[in-house]
Amino acid sequence: MSSESTGSGTTGTGRRIVVGIDGSAPSKAALRWAVGQAVLTGATVHAVAAWEYPSLYGWFAPMVDDGFEQSARRTLTAEVDEVIGARRPVPVTESLVLGHAAEALLEAAEDADLLVLGSRGRGTFARTLLGSVSTRCAVHGSCPVVIVRADGTAAAPAPLAAAATASEAAGGGQTAVRTKDWQLSLHVVEDRDTTRVHAVLDADGTVLHSDALAHRNPLDAPAPAVGDDFAVGRALVDLGHQLLRAGTHGATGSAEE
Numbered sequence: 001m002s003s004e005s006t007g008s009g010t011t012g013t014g015r016r017i018v019v020g021i022d023g024s025a026p027s028k029a030a031l032r033w034a035v036g037q038a039v040l041t042g043a044t045v046h047a048v049a050a051w052e053y054p055s056l057y058g059w060f061a062p063m064v065d066d067g068f069e070q071s072a073r074r075t076l077t078a079e080v081d082e083v084i085g086a087r088r089p090v091p092v093t094e095s096l097v098l099g100h101a102a103e104a105l106l107e108a109a110e111d112a113d114l115l116v117l118g119s120r121g122r123g124t125f126a127r128t129l130l131g132s133v134s135t136r137c138a139v140h141g142s143c144p145v146v147i148v149r150a151d152g153t154a155a156a157p158a159p160l161a162a163a164a165t166a167s168e169a170a171g172g173g174q175t176a177v178r179t180k181d182w183q184l185s186l187h188v189v190e191d192r193d194t195t196r197v198h199a200v201l202d203a204d205g206t207v208l209h210s211d212a213l214a215h216r217n218p219l220d221a222p223a224p225a226v227g228d229d230f231a232v233g234r235a236l237v238d239l240g241h242q243l244l245r246a247g248t249h250g251a252t253g254s255a256e257e
Contacts, residue, residue: 015043018109018143019116020101020133022049023075026118030148031083034116038090043113045092049076050104072096100183102136112143119149186235188228195227199235203243210238 019034021027031047038045051072073096080094097104109115117134138145148154183202188195193216201208212234214227 015041016046016112017041017043017114017116018046018048018105018112020049020105020118021047021076021079022101022118023079024118025150026148028079028083028118029150029152030116030118031079033146033148033152033154034114035084035090035092037114037116041113043090045090046095046108046112047076047080047092048095048097048105048108049073050097050099050101052098052100069096069098102133105133105137106140106142109137109141109143115141115143115145116154117145117147119147186232188232190227195231197228197231197235199232199239201239201243206246208239208242208246210235210242212238 015038017034017038019031021031031045034045037043049072051068076094076096080092084092095104095108097108105115105117115137117137119134134145134147146154182204185200185202187198189197195214197210197212197214199210199212201210212231214231214234216227
């Protein structure tokens with residue numbers, strides 16, 4: 001499901017730059033960079049924000065709150081207005097899409113000239129997970145991908161094709177490189193001094209689940225981010241153990257387990 005609105009601006013030349021929007025400082029830097037690039041090249045800007053319910057697996061309670069979509073729409077509009085302003089130097093189209101961010105951006109950028117994403121500066125676990133969006137876009141995108149840091153500096157992610165070329169060269173052209181997309185969904189709930197995490201990993205068709213908790217010591221100062229890291233880390237460790245057990249079973253067979 002998606003909805004769009006178009007902003008004012010001068011007429012473009014057919015070039016189009018897609019930029020991911022999520023309200024973060026790197027996202028704003030990415031939008032600012034995309035607009036600057038559009039001014040230089042005569043392109044239009046397509047700002048895309050994706051939103052999802054906290055869990056697509058029906059964990060905890062049925063999803064009946066429409067506030068998630070409204071919040072995402074406010075984030076999209078507020079960021080475009082803040083970064084670009086009312087007098088837009090280039091035409092800007094806004095799209096709000098229900099679905100995974102990587103899928104939404106890849107679809108939006110199918111016929112684009114450039115896809116621009118913000119680099120996420122978060123904790124260790126969150127950075128690893130969120131980084132999969134830019135990695136997936138870089139691997140599967142049909143156009144060049146640029147990653148913009150919060151300070152406005154930009155870089156293109158290293159293409160996976162380079163690794164494939166190096167692998168083939170090392171193996172005399174006999175090595176085949178395959179890529180797979182494993183989907184990881186995390187549902188984090190902070191309830192006072194307790195953080196609960198439900199993790200779902202779709203490992204190429206095999207779905208694994210894990211639940212984890214983190215409790216704050218009453219003597220410690222409140223630090224929700226620390227609780228998130230501990231709870232998410234424990235859920236990922238459990239998923240890792242499940243994967244290792246599955247790998248051992250697959251390598252040895254049930255008779256030798």
